[in-house]
Amino acid sequence: MPTASFIERRGQLETYFDHTAFDAWSRLTSNAPVGSIRATVRAGRDEMRSTLLHWLPDDLRGLRLLDAGCGTGMLAVEAARRGAHVVAIDVAPTLIALARERMPKDLGAGNVELHVGDMLSPGLGRFDYAVAMDSLIHYRPQDVVRALSRLAGRTARSVLFTFAPRSPALAAMHAVGRIFPRSDRAPGIVPVTEQGLRKLLSGEPELRHWQQRRTQRVARGFYTSQAMELASA
């Protein structure tokens, strides 16, 4: 069972991404023009997505990948184009509906199965890879580590995720999605230092056979996020 604080935050995120931020996310994840601030966020997100995809094998044919908190499905589509069978899940039904609408007809050898629900749902099955791009950044670090251990428990090779790195310079920006007007603001991002996160990961019993490998920070204007790879030992 996820912790009570995870469930509470998930409910807030569902409301936020399903209603409040739907139009902003729809635009941000399209080619439509955006203002200069959001353009930096779009560029940062593009760089992060390509970093995570670069950490996966070029050839994903025959492999199962979980896109945990897939939003409008951008990463899922790219992974499927490399041949993966992608299970893409998001707690926001409207984003999944948009992902479905935008899904290209031809994904070659790959495909994407879209679901509305919690990324930790046991019914999703087992995977070779799991990727959580910016979908755990609003949870308490303790809940993030618990969630990662649950994802790792059903993943054979690696779990890729991002966190919001904490540093004094970034504190102001992280104070709450300031790229959006006040009424549109997301439940606060919860920054964590890399060192603090590594310590929590090392202390998680169910991750004892998992290695903390690559990490890469992406900082572009109003977007800052850090990718990390957990690999099965």
Ligand SMILES: C[S@@+](CC[C@H](N)C(=O)[O-])C[C@H]1O[C@@H](n2cnc3c(N)ncnc32)[C@H](O)[C@@H]1O
């Ligand atoms: C910042 S968006 C990123 C979306 C996508 N990964 C991307 O990079 O475009 C975070 C997404 O995570 C989803 N999310 C948060 N917690 C979730 C959970 N427990 N299960 C499924 N989706 C979740 C939100 O609904 C939202 O769509």
